[in-house]
Amino acid sequence: MSTLKPPLGPRDHLRGELSRPIHLVEFGDFECPLCGQAQIVVQALARALGDQLCFGFRNFPIVGAHPNAQIAAEAAESAGAQGKYWEMHDLLFDNQHALEVPHLGRYAEQLGLDMHRFVADLQAHRFLEKIRGDLHSGAISGVAGTPTFFINGIRHEGPFDFDSLLAAMTLAARFPRAG
Numbered sequence: 001m002s003t004l005k006p007p008l009g010p011r012d013h014l015r016g017e018l019s020r021p022i023h024l025v026e027f028g029d030f031e032c033p034l035c036g037q038a039q040i041v042v043q044a045l046a047r048a049l050g051d052q053l054c055f056g057f058r059n060f061p062i063v064g065a066h067p068n069a070q071i072a073a074e075a076a077e078s079a080g081a082q083g084k085y086w087e088m089h090d091l092l093f094d095n096q097h098a099l100e101v102p103h104l105g106r107y108a109e110q111l112g113l114d115m116h117r118f119v120a121d122l123q124a125h126r127f128l129e130k131i132r133g134d135l136h137s138g139a140i141s142g143v144a145g146t147p148t149f150f151i152n153g154i155r156h157e158g159p160f161d162f163d164s165l166l167a168a169m170t171l172a173a174r175f176p177r178a179g
Contacts, residue, residue, distance in 0.1 A: 002142030002155035008056045011133075013085045015046065016054035021173045024165075025056045025150040027138045030073060030092040031066030031099055038147040041092040041162050048166065052173065057089060058134040061147050068099035070131065075104040075129035078118050084111045 008023045026042065030033040046053055059076070061069030072092050075115070080087030091107045092099065101122065110119045121127065138148070142155055149156040149165065152172040158164045 002098040004153045004155070005137060006136075006164075007011055008054065008150045012056040012058065013080060014054055015053070020052055020054040022049060022053045022169050023056070023150075024053060024169060025058060027058050027134070027141075027146055027148040029059075029061050029062040029069045029141045029146040030068055030076070030089075031069040031096055032062065032094065032146045035147045036093055036096050038149075038160050041091075041138050041160060041165060042130065044162050045165060045169070048162075049169070053169075054127060058087050058137060060135060060138045060143060060148070061131065062146060070128075071101060071104065071122065072099045072128050073131050074122055074125060075118075077130055078121035079108065079111060079113060081121065081127075084112050084113060087111050098157065104120055140159070173178045 003023055006074070008018065008025055010018075012025075024045070026038065028038065042055060046055060059073040061073050063070050076088045076092060078087060079085055085144055088107060088111060093108070094101065095107070104122070105115070105119070108115060141150070147160060149160060151165075151168050152175070154172070156165065159169060
């Protein structure tokens, strides 16, 4: 059984409070088609579970297969520094086919980001260490591909369809979190 290292915490981008009984963490890649499918499932789970769920996303760009994944992760982190992480996260998944730098700039403009800051962040790779930290977390937690989910700190070994994840999360809510 693989556990999430480090546990979900304030360094993560969170949808929902850490005090909620169900923690779902996804290691994802913005250019991964399976992660795009998982995004739809996670949104449905969030609607179904409401204030029971705390969702966290950690970057796990697989650059050998997805050449724009890392710069997309950097764009999400830059948007996060301006208080728009989840808006950029969602735009990137909605536009997986268009993650080159010019597109990222258009998404940043659409979100009303400070463009000078956004461009400077991408040019300087300001958030590369944060992304490397997420990659390291995935590696020591046993992540081998994307998407990989952890429910209350334990790696989910089953499929990531709605019913499978909901059943695992409902069960996990009855036990203390790992970590």
